[in-house]
Amino acid sequence: MSVSDPSAPAGDLDGHPGAPHPPAAELYLHERYAISGARSRLLPVYYALKPLMPRGMQLRLRRLYAARQRRRRFPAWPMEPVLVQMRQARLLRCMHERGVSRVAMVNDWPQGHRFAFTLTHDVEGPAGIERIEPVLEIERRHGFVSSWNFVAEEYPIPRGTFERLRAAECEIGVHGITHDGKLFQSRARFAHDLPKIQDYLREWDAAGFRSPATHRRAEWIHELGCLYDSSFPDTDPFEPQSGGCCSILPFMFGELVELPITLVQDHTLLEILGEHTPRLWVEKSGWIIANHGLVNLITHPDYLDSPQRLALYDEFLAFLAATSGGWHALPREVAQWWRMRSRLHCEQGPEGPRIVGEHDGRATVAWAMQRDHVVEIECEP
Numbered sequence: 095m096s097v098s099d100p101s102a103p104a105g106d107l108d109g110h111p112g113a114p115h116p117p118a119a120e121l122y123l124h125e126r127y128a129i130s131g132a133r134s135r136l137l138p139v140y141y142a143l144k145p146l147m148p149r150g151m152q153l154r155l156r157r158l159y160a161a162r163q164r165r166r167r168f169p170a171w172p173m174e175p176v177l178v179q180m181r182q183a184r185l186l187r188c189m190h191e192r193g194v195s196r197v198a199m200v201n202d203w204p205q206g207h208r209f210a211f212t213l214t215h216d217v218e219g220p221a222g223i224e225r226i227e228p229v230l231e232i233e234r235r236h237g238f239v240s241s242w243n244f245v246a247e248e249y250p251i252p253r254g255t256f257e258r259l260r261a262a263e264c265e266i267g268v269h270g271i272t273h274d275g276k277l278f279q280s281r282a283r284f285a286h287d288l289p290k291i292q293d294y295l296r297e298w299d300a301a302g303f304r305s306p307a308t309h310r311r312a313e314w315i316h317e318l319g320c321l322y323d324s325s326f327p328d329t330d331p332f333e334p335q336s337g338g339c340c341s342i343l344p345f346m347f348g349e350l351v352e353l354p355i356t357l358v359q360d361h362t363l364l365e366i367l368g369e370h371t372p373r374l375w376v377e378k379s380g381w382i383i384a385n386h387g388l389v390n391l392i393t394h395p396d397y398l399d400s401p402q403r404l405a406l407y408d409e410f411l412a413f414l415a416a417t418s419g420g421w422h423a424l425p426r427e428v429a430q431w432w433r434m435r436s437r438l439h440c441e442q443g444p445e446g447p448r449i450v451g452e453h454d455g456r457a458t459v460a461w462a463m464q465r466d467h468v469v470e471i472e473c474e475p
């Protein structure tokens with residue numbers, strides 16, 4: 095391939111996870127930057143005292159603290175651009191080294207889509223189970239489907255619940271055995287719960303896991319042995335375990351696909367930040383879409399407990415439905431795609447760049463090109 099070949103493929107330089115991530119990216123993806131100092135000292139005190147406080151006081155204190163959390167410098171909230179910038183820099187370097195103005199790569203999403211979006215729900219208790227239907231109804235209206243994560247031994251799950259969801263083309267996921275937030279606190283506890291989690295994954299025919307309260311540990315997560323996990327936020331200063339993997343694209347923990355949670359959770363949006371519109375979801379989605387990422391939302395039917403809140407969800411789905419270039423799929427489909435994509439790369443053929451590796455025909459070539467010092471990615475259909 096000549097250095098001036100304008101169709102030079104980017105190979106592994108596009109940052110696709112077929113190649114090992116550079117050590118610098120793993121620092122973020124595995125949250126290693128958070129090992130010291132990133133955990134709040136005040137938050138555990140707040141959670142310990144919370145049951146003793148009247149509800150109004152709880153909320154006032156939590157909001158006061160949230161105002162401080164949202165100003166956190168790293169990972170920045172609501173957007174942390176470090177990995178987006180790292181990818182842009184690698185693509186630019188590739189162009190400069192080859193003296194070309196564009197490079198070919200495997201498109202991030204199937205069939206030339208610009209971004210992907212998934213809707214997920216964690217069911218926290220019986221009230222959530224009661225409110226499944228109105229949420230499904232809204233999604234149905236927009237032609238969307240979703241995943242529903244249940245805690246296995248925390249509350250009774252009425253017979254027929256899974257069947258009803260599957261009939262609506264939704265998928266079931268495991269949201270832990272109990273919701274006490276201690277799964278990753280010690281190796282002993284993790285080892286105790288793991289076989290049960292795997293039993294429920296099998297029994298429920300579930301492909302994915304969402305950790306209770308999004309507690310997580312990068313070193314252990316691959317041991318779940320399922321297709322995907324979705325417990326790492328890209329950035330979230332508000333959850334009991336704050337931090338984030340800084341990625342708006344899926345990535346691999348060994349054979350397991352991680353689908354990062356890329357929008358602020360409904361409870362934070364409604365209760366802690368006191369928002370009455372989906373403005374924050376729409377704005378962040380705009381940035382994710384511009385950078386070809388995955389819009390991955392958690393809502394809880396437990397908190398979508400009024401017509402106003404359901405209308406807010408409806409309004410956000412209307413925004414997604416009206417945005418072109420999006421691939422809407424179940425989390426398990428997105429994970430299957432990503433696992434397959436991670437084994438593909440782009441190579442120069444006699445007719446131009448071609449995709450190498452086994453795929454189902456949905457992978458397409460995309461072009462990264464430089465425009466005014468910014469890298470833009472153009473998807474071919």
Ligand SMILES: [Zn+2]
Pocket residue numbers: 216217218269273305306307
């Ligand atoms: Zn939960």
